[in-house]
């Protein structure tokens with residue numbers, strides 16, 4: 001395997017207060033970087049002090065958006081042990097995304113070793129306040145400088161770490177959501193199913209407009225402005241009288257890790273989870289008839305984020321009177337307890353450092 005060199009910082013930073021972390025505002029002392037060049041393979045793998053990257057201004061990441069990332073978390077359990085939540089899932093998804101974006105994915109040993117060595121170097125940064133974790137951002141970019149449109153022959157893989165609290169300023173409180181009918185996040189055949197930076201770029205305008213109108217995020221619909229795809233940066237679940245529905249993966253929805261964990265958990269409890277197409281019209285009808293009990297988003301950052309209001313065509317529709325529902329609470333508690341090690345892990349989600 002490519003050897004990983006380590007240079008530790010001579011100027012460790014002060015730790016931020018663990019009750020004021022927010023999301024993605026602080027970065028640890030170190031980062032992991034590895035480089036790839038066609039014909040040469042992976043080289044210069046190192047843990048080094050957190051610092052700017054030097055890139056050719058013609059690098060394909062800047063011009064043609066060859067960028068892909070993962071979001072994952074590490075925790076310090078009560079026993080003192082440091083654990084990762086489903087790192088293999090993130091590695092596999094990174095490889096799928098790299099293939100779609102014509103980037104080189106790092107070999108699995110390099111990904112896992114780089115991750116372990118980095119978290120070991122920065123272990124004092126793992127926060128242990130309620131609802132905190134060490135968020136991990138593995139990233140892959142096209143780094144070759146050229147201007148013809150083609151895949152980059154060079155890739156940089158890096159990992160940065162950020163101690164985090166709640167993703168939303170609302171914390172675990174239900175959020176207000178705007179059903180978006182102008183902009184699309186993704187379309188069939190596009191990049192929606194992979195964690196490309198481009199999907200987030202395409203989401204910003206609608207998210208900003210929603211925020212200006214007093215809504216925390218948007219509910220993403222398909223090209224027909226009917227099929228529900230995602231909510232904000234998350235997958236979405238609807239709890240109804242007879243079934244719990246999450247949109248079936250249709251090629252433009254990201255297969256979220258937490259989405260998979262929630263499905264696995266619900267199945268283990270024999271709850272009627274169904275992956276199928278669900279439209280905004282159906283959701284509004286089920287709110288009107290009282291059949292829709294709860295709705296929530298799922299993602300690595302927030303884990304579970306209840307939806308209190310959906311705005312659709314000029315009207316606000318309350319869900320569960322704008323309160324957090326029992327199933328949202330149950331799923332949040334179950335997953336976060338397994339992450340913190342206060343509950344057994346029957347699903348093998350946890351990997352020790």
Ligand code: COI
Nearest residue numbers: 071233234299300301302
């Ligand atoms: C997540 O929900 O984990 C995300 O992917 C959000 C992230 C882009 C901040």
